[in-house]
Amino acid sequence: MPFFTxxxxxxxxxxxxxxxCIKEVSNLKSSIKLNYLTFKGISLSKSRSINTKLxxxxxxxxxxxxxxxxxNAKPFSLMKxxxxxxEMKPFLSEESIKYHYTxxxxxxxxxxxxxxxxxxxxxxxxxxxxxxxxxGEIKKKIEESFVSFENFKEQxxxxxxxxxxxxxxxxxxxxxxxKIYQGHDAECPIKHRIGNPILTLDxxxxxxxxxxxxxxxxxxxxxxxxxxxxxxxxxxSIVN
Numbered sequence: 001m002p003f004f005t006x007x008x009x010x011x012x013x014x015x016x017x018x019x020x021c022i023k024e025v026s027n028l029k030s031s032i033k034l035n036y037l038t039f040k041g042i043s044l045s046k047s048r049s050i051n052t053k054l055x056x057x058x059x060x061x062x063x064x065x066x067x068x069x070x071x072n073a074k075p076f077s078l079m080k081x082x083x084x085x086x087e088m089k090p091f092l093s094e095e096s097i098k099y100h101y102t103x104x105x106x107x108x109x110x111x112x113x114x115x116x117x118x119x120x121x122x123x124x125x126x127x128x129x130x131x132x133x134x135x136g137e138i139k140k141k142i143e144e145s146f147v148s149f150e151n152f153k154e155q156x157x158x159x160x161x162x163x164x165x166x167x168x169x170x171x172x173x174x175x176x177x178x179k180i181y182q183g184h185d186a187e188c189p190i191k192h193r194i195g196n197p198i199l200t201l202d203x204x205x206x207x208x209x210x211x212x213x214x215x216x217x218x219x220x221x222x223x224x225x226x227x228x229x230x231x232x233x234x235x236x237s238i239v240n
Contacts, residue, residue: 075116078109114186118168118200125199127228138198138232145178153224156180156201160220166204171232172197173239198235199227 085097134142146152159180160169168183172195181194189195201223208219
């Protein structure tokens with residue numbers, strides 16, 4: 001399965017599950033456009049970044065890592081119960097099954113898929129030869145929302161460095177304005193209707209400890225030099 005097809009399928013199930021995806025998108029239409037949440041995928045012809053600039057890596061590298069079988073793994077979805085919940089007494093009541101199924105089982109699916117989506121979004125937001133500074137529409141939006149790129153960089157760094165514990169720092173857009181959102185643990189902005197994701201930084205300790213030990217600030221600083229602004233511009237283009 002092509003990488004972007006895999007990514008897009010995960011996008012649909014991330015945070016909200018397959019069947020809830022369309023419902024959630026409908027609820028968000030008044031404030032957020034999520035045109036790329038589709039089961040059929042998206043046309044990449046409008047994105048010079050996704051279509052022409054993403055670096056191709058030799059598959060043999062990943063083979064040495066032993067993870068290539070995961071490329072064909074399927075995202076998880078909430079299974080339909082193979083029995084009638086109303087006919088399980090006296091073993092379990094309908095209320096007990098409903099609570100277990102909708103509150104616990106469903107939550108595990110949402111959190112798992114959220115982490116998959118978050119990681120995919122993080123990797124897509126990186127580039128070997130990052131431009132360093134934004135250009136095009138994302139540059140314009142950053143200046144409209146944060147006055148300057150330097151001010152945005154300072155605010156994002158502050159949010160990321162001060163985030164307590166594990167999580168994700170997001171640049172999102174809502175009502176035509178960019179803002180920074182701190183997501184704890186496996187949170188993503190779509191789940192909580194915070195906004196449409198543009199970029200994200202993984203601040204779980206495992207993301208930087210091998211290279212930076214406990215120096216999260218150094219990790220954040222270097223991230224800015226590897227941002228894929230093409231990807232950010234693409235995400236803006238499908239929102240507008």
